[in-house]
Structure formats: structure tokens, C-alpha cells
Amino acid sequence: MKNIDGGICAATGFTAAGTHCGIRKSRTKNDIALIFSEKRAAAASVYTQNLVKGAPIAVTKKNISDGYAQAVIVNSGNANTCNSNGVYIAEETCRLTGEALGIPAEDIVVASTGVIGQQMFIDPFVKGIPELVKLLSKDGCDAATEGIMTTDTVRKQAAVETEISGKKVTVGGIAKGSGMIHPNMATMLVFITSDCAISPKMLQKALSAIVKRTFNMISVDGDTSTNDMCTVLANGMAGNEYIDVEGRDYDAFYEALYKVMEDLSRKIASDGEGASRLIECVVKGARDYDTCAVAAKAVIGSSLVKAAMFGADANWGRVLCALGYSGADLDITKISVAFESPAGHIDVCEGGFGVDFSEELAKKILTEKEILILVKAGDTDAEARAFGCDLTYDYVKINGDYRT
């Protein structure tokens, strides 16, 4: 397996486009994106568990209930959530996209991101969708990625190439997500394409398993969005033997999909609103994966740990505090904590008590861009990893007046 460029356009048969159609007033950012597969593709999706759900989620669920889709249409600038005309807008968007592409409206995945509860109009879509279809190309990944960004500061793309039953299979994806990031069963918007030949059932199985260990292990601010969605399309054009049971081929696809999803998870966390550092926490040795996961997620979700990381302060007591309230069944007398980064490794706590360490080296380690908090909680092989970022002045600034 190797990393490649191209994101969602890397897999055979996929094109994409992005443009500005007027949902956002300012023309400085794209506000709509389209992904298209030459062949109808197996489709799998996971969605937010928030009781308040964006209208597009209901429409997408209905459209891919048969396990197949051929295109994805997404807008930014308005979440189409808590609008009285939300379902009309989402269905009309699919109708317009189907018409322009010459495919059924029921083969379209629709998604939205932006402000919640603001009036939405169909006019920008009427104008924008035919334009988007004309712009579709193999080079369209960057424009499409920009079309789904809100407060994101970088484009988040990933792609890998692997071999399955003697054929080159590609998996690539794009993601947006910077604030309101604390996914529960899904994440902000993530779209992944593959030319793998795989059944909708096996595709959903792989997606659901991996989401739990990747996107659901990110937290930027503890707020679970109303519009989280992660969709994978696999159009079979790689020509590998059709995967409809577990086995070596499924495992190879799983690994490729995992790589793309973990890569996008790290990119989302490190571009968290206002973030200056990516914080990863690995918890090892607790009873099982779930125990490690609950503990790791509490550490990267703690406002106090996040603020300490911003200040490059080795305040490991806050890590212990977060482990203690996480709800994970831990034996505190067995906990060790270390900080690690390209600048080095430092042990700060053993057996639940502090150990002497060099504050100077700790500062050097914590001043890097990517920090790893290592927690050893016992002797089992279980291990989980969570992804977060520091809490900075800019997070407060960005969210103090987001609507205006």
C-alpha cells in the first residue's frame, strides 16, 4: 500500500468539481461541490447521532437505502438544518443534480454544512449545478474540497493505492471539519471514493468498524454537529474480484480504507478551529479497546489539557484528572504518563505519582506542532488512539462571532 495524490479523483472513474454559486455572499470561497462516478457505485454512509439532524441526512438515507449511488452534491455556507423548507431544498438539489447529470435523483447523496437555522433558497443551486456538471474533471479534487470548507484553513485530502486479487485498487477521500467536531458514529463531512469491487453490505461493515476508531476518536470542542456524515462510494472499476465476504481481499480493502480515514482524522484534528498543535493521546494496557478509547478521548477532550498544550505546559496532573473522570474502569495506581514529539520523550508520572523531570526538555517537546500523550494503564495488548488539538485564543475569536 502506498500514499498517492488526487484525493477523491484518484480512483478510476471518479471526477469532481467545485465553484461559487451564491449560497455564501462573498465570492472568496467556493460554496458547492460535486463528485461523480462514471458507473453506479456501492454506497455506505454513517451519520450524526445528534437528535437535531440536517435535512439532507434524511434525503441521503432514503436515496442510498438500496446500497447504491452515483454522485455526491454538497454545499457549504448554510447547514440546511432547522429550516422549515429544509427537506424541499435537499430534494430539489438532488432533482436538479440528477437532471444535469442525466441520472436518477435517487442515486444522489446530498449534504450541507454551515450556519444552523438560517433561511435557505433554491436559486443558487438552479444556477450552480449545471455549471458544476460542466466543470467535472479528474483535476477537480481541490476545487471540490474548497467547496465544502467552512472555517477550515487547509484542504484535507488523502489517497492510497493497494493490490486486491491482483488488481490495483485505489481509495481516496476529502474531509471538512474544524469546529463543532466531536463526532458520534460519524464526523463532519467526509467523502471517500474507491474503484474497489465490493458489495454495499461489506462496504458498510468496513466503514462502520473504521469510523469507530478514526473519526469518532476526534474531538475539537466537544460539540457533536447536526450534519456529520461520512459516505464511501466504491464503483468496482478496479476490476478486482468482487468482495462479498470477509477474507484476505476484504482485509486489504479494510486496511486501505483505514489508512485514508485515519489520515483524514489527523488532518481534521490538526486543523481544529484556532489550533496551533495536533494532540494525539494513545492509551495502552487497559482492559479492552473500549476502555482505552474512553480514556484517550477524555484526555484530548479536556479543556484544561488543551489549554496546557497551547501553553506548552507539562501539566500532567490534568491528564490524570481527565483519566479519572473519563468513566473508564482504570486502576489509577498503574498509570504512567509520558509526553513525546519530534523533540524527544519525557516520563512525567509513574504508578499514579509524579516523577522528577526536566522542565526545560518538557517545554522543548511540547513546543512542537504534533504532540503525543502516552498513557500506560496496565499490561494488556489493548490500545486506542484519539485525535485533538490545543485550545487557543483563536478558537474563542473564531466562535465569538461566527455568524457575522
Place this chain on the structure above:
Amino acid sequence: MKNIDGGICAATGFTAAGTHCGIRKSRTKNDIALIFSEKRAAAASVYTQNLVKGAPIAVTKKNISDGYAQAVIVNSGNANTCNSNGVYIAEETCRLTGEALGIPAEDIVVASTGVIGQQMFIDPFVKGIPELVKLLSKDGCDAATEGIMTTDTVRKQAAVETEISGKKVTVGGIAKGSGMIHPNMATMLVFITSDCAISPKMLQKALSAIVKRTFNMISVDGDTSTNDMCTVLANGMAGNEYIDVEGRDYDAFYEALYKVMEDLSRKIASDGEGASRLIECVVKGARDYDTCAVAAKAVIGSSLVKAAMFGADANWGRVLCALGYSGADLDITKISVAFESPAGHIDVCEGGFGVDFSEELAKKILTEKEILILVKAGDTDAEARAFGCDLTYDYVKINGDYRT
């Protein structure tokens, strides 16, 4: 019932003192406090549910297991948590205090607050405790309150006077708490005194019931401290008929205790680290109290709602989003939201959808120091109130480098 001054010294038979003994290097802040009751008092206490617990909690639990105590000794500047000599320090502190006061060490409540995991020494206590005993007075409430403050910017005190079985009964308290505030079954340090004659069992019953609706409904930053503790001492010197069953007298005491605890809760929330505004959220009309409480606490705990309040931005979509992920069983189509403050009242959402409102009036309302977020979720009589604050640059600043 009426509000009075005097905090923990308001009730008959209680004196207090605070001083600097050297646990903090800087002499600018007191770092130790003592509360003393002339008569041995019924004692009730609730503690943090964090698995990592400060050493003083274990010692206090043991000391008040018989339902009685006579003094409270508290230090700030070091949490005495995750120190290998923690229990020794806490026990020795009780021994020194008992010796200086001429009472058994087992009648002493001990508590600590400050940095977690830093080495602690007994010397400052050896010097400070006899000094404190000399300083004990009816005017000692301010000095004692200052002795337990960390990043607090104001002294938090409350006291009320009521009548029970024809006697004047007083209840007063002090609190500290500004960061790491998301209590679970208790809160940061709160000490309440009363001259009420009441059994330890009825005192614990009242405390446990009220904590759930007051301190446990505060969140500053979602981090549940390792040292949370709320203790009430009632020495019976008011001379009211001894309360050992439910009934009118118990209700009158409950009401007085509730008033003091709610008052201190609001004071803790409004002095949350870096806070510029107190945010209260009242949720009415959901299935029962617990449903309303879970929903209200999610709203005041949301980083995005908190940042919007800092920016005086009427971004009610974030309130809906928090209600949606709270886990409360709500019917979103029945939700209404309004903002209220001394500057007015404005409805922003009805039946789960936005309504037109004046942004100008909303700004005026949200620029006040105390903001109320009103959520109507249905038609029952259930109602819960949660207490929080906005998320500001100063929160990040205070916590970016707390240890140095």
C-alpha cells in the same frame, strides 16, 4: 427567610481565620484557612466522583464517618493529589490542627486545592496552624475565604436567616471554584455552617438532594476536579427543636440550605476562569427533572454556545445542536428558545425552526453580565436550571500556563 452577611461566621458558635503559611511561594495570597465550631457539629459531605481523588478526601471521609466534626482545615496552592506522601500530609495536618485546638484529630475535616501532582511538605502547616488558631474570630470569614481561593477573582460567600420551631436559624457558606469546574456529585470546595439542630442523617439527606440541583448543575470547563468537596457543619446552637424526621422544620432548613447553595453556585459560575458573563439555562416542560437537567447542562457546557455568548452572538442554532446531542429524550419539533437579560427578552426559535428577530435587540440583551437562555421543551411542570459562563480569551490565557 432573609439574606445576611457573615458567610460561615454568621451562624452562632462559628469562627474562622485565614493566613499565608508558605505553601504558595508568593505572600500576596492567603494559602490556609480554618473554620471552628464551639460545639461538635453534625457533619455531612459530598465528594468528587473522579477516580483520581485528592488524599484529603480519604482522610475526611474517615473522620466524619461517625456523622460529627468540629473544625475544617483547608489549604490552597497544592491539591495534595497524586503525591506519594499525600495521606501522611493530610493526616498530619489533622493531628496538628487537633493539637492546636485541643480537640481530637478525628473531628477535623481536611481539604486541599491547587496544582495536582506536586511534592508537598509539612513545614508550612507546622508553622501556620498554631497561627491560624490564634487568628480565629467572628470577623474571620473574609480571610478564610481568601485562604481557599486559587484563580478565583472574587470571594464567594452567602448566608441566610430563617425561623425553625420558633428559633432563628442561620445557614452560611463559602466556596472556591473557578476552573476545573464540572462537578459530579459535589463541587470544588464549599464549606457551609449552620447553628441548626439537625441529625447527621437528615443533614446528609438535605445536602445530597440539593447538591444535585445546584453545584452539580454548574459547568465552567467540563473538567471534573479531583478534589471537589462540599461539607456542611450544623452545631445545634440555634436551639430549635432537633430535626430528625422530614416535616415542616426539615423543609424550612432545606429551603435555607438550598438558598445558600444556589447563591454560591451562581457565584462560582459567574467567576468561572476568564468569564465575562454568567450564563444560566432553564429548560422547562420535558418529561421530568432529570431530562430537563441533562438538556440544560449540555447547553451551558457547549464550547460553541459559550464562545457565542462571549461574542454576544444570538447563535441559537448552537443551543439546538447542544440539546440534540445532550442525550436528553426531547421532541425537537416542540423546542422553543428565547434569550433574556435585564435588557429584555427575545424569542429566537419556535417548534424547532428559527423565527425572525431583531439582531439589534438580541445584541443588547446578550451584552449584559447575566444572560438567561430559556428553553421550552413541552408542556409538563418539570424544570431544571444550569449555571455556566462564557468562553473567553482569558480562560485560555489563565490555563495556558497555570503552573508557572
